[in-house]
Amino acid sequence: MAERKNILRWLLCGFLIGAGAILPGVSGGVLAVVFDIYRPFMELLTRPRSALPKYWRGFLPLGIGWCAGFMAFAKGIAAAIVLSDAVTTWLFIGLIVGTIPSLFREAGKEGRNAFSWLSLALCALTVFAGLFYVSRIAHAEVEPNFWWYNFCGVLWGMSIVIPGMTSSSIMMALGLYQPMLEGLANLDFLVLAASLPGMGLAILLLARLVTWFFRQHYSIAFHGILGFVLASTLVIVPVEYTGLMEIVLSALCCGGGFLLAFFLARLEKGI
Numbered sequence: 001m002a003e004r005k006n007i008l009r010w011l012l013c014g015f016l017i018g019a020g021a022i023l024p025g026v027s028g029g030v031l032a033v034v035f036d037i038y039r040p041f042m043e044l045l046t047r048p049r050s051a052l053p054k055y056w057r058g059f060l061p062l063g064i065g066w067c068a069g070f071m072a073f074a075k076g077i078a079a080a081i082v083l084s085d086a087v088t089t090w091l092f093i094g095l096i097v098g099t100i101p102s103l104f105r106e107a108g109k110e111g112r113n114a115f116s117w118l119s120l121a122l123c124a125l126t127v128f129a130g131l132f133y134v135s136r137i138a139h140a141e142v143e144p145n146f147w148w149y150n151f152c153g154v155l156w157g158m159s160i161v162i163p164g165m166t167s168s169s170i171m172m173a174l175g176l177y178q179p180m181l182e183g184l185a186n187l188d189f190l191v192l193a194a195s196l197p198g199m200g201l202a203i204l205l206l207a208r209l210v211t212w213f214f215r216q217h218y219s220i221a222f223h224g225i226l227g228f229v230l231a232s233t234l235v236i237v238p239v240e241y242t243g244l245m246e247i248v249l250s251a252l253c254c255g256g257g258f259l260l261a262f263f264l265a266r267l268e269k270g271i
Contacts, residue, residue: 010058013037014065019073021156022168029163031099033106037062038163045207074184086238090250094257096233103229107222116223123227131235144179146194152180153195157202161210163225
């Protein structure tokens with residue numbers, strides 16, 4: 001029973017982490033931290049010989065869930081945004097907010113000091129100002145091509161290795177998010193051939209650097225992550241609605257997303 005529970009947990013967590021890589025404002029890396037999967041994953045990347053014997057039973061359902069979440073949401077989110085952008089976004093926000101209590105506990109696991117709070121404030125202000133300017137003021141957009149799709153793959157890889165990195169929000173600000181979704185949903189060869197190698201390369205190149213930084217400056221790093229999460233959530237809050245029904249549905253989806261993330265974060269950890 002316990003083994004089945006762990007397999008189900010890793011499958012569900014993998015699904016959400018895969019979805020987090022593609023959902024606007026959601027970081028797959030943050031979800032991995034909250035679900036206690038980030039450290040085993042980084043250990044696999046930096047010390048595969050010692051990590052595989054310990055974690056292989058969990059990584060298999062995790063990988064299956066990640067692929068399912070990533071590809072399913074490529075189709076699902078495109079349809080959901082067409083139906084109601086506000087309701088869909090509030091579902092994402094609920095999912096993010098549901099991870100914050102566990103993320104706050106994780107950040108303080110090795111204590112907090114003035115530099116920890118400074119890291120939180122600086123990261124939150126910098127990310128909020130940057131994303132707000134690009135998406136709401138500059139309205140910068142680029143023409144999708146092979147190199148820009150490769151750039152999107154790099155962003156996805158960074159969002160997996162660097163918790164708090166909100167790749168989809170950046171792609172939305174540049175006008176690349178919708179073309180990427182359509183390409184993935186239709187299994188477009190150009191999109192897959194450009195984005196997947198970029199994702200893998202970013203993960204491999206950054207894994208050791210990020211692991212070292214977290215080992216040396218744990219509290220500062222995780223409070224910085226919390227700042228990323230808070231800022232990226234605030235910048236995507238919808239301000240326009242079509243009517244009262246959309247507001248009610250937004251509230252319900254936000255609550256549902258919160259409960260789902262909160263429940264998964266409190267499941268018994270382990271493989």
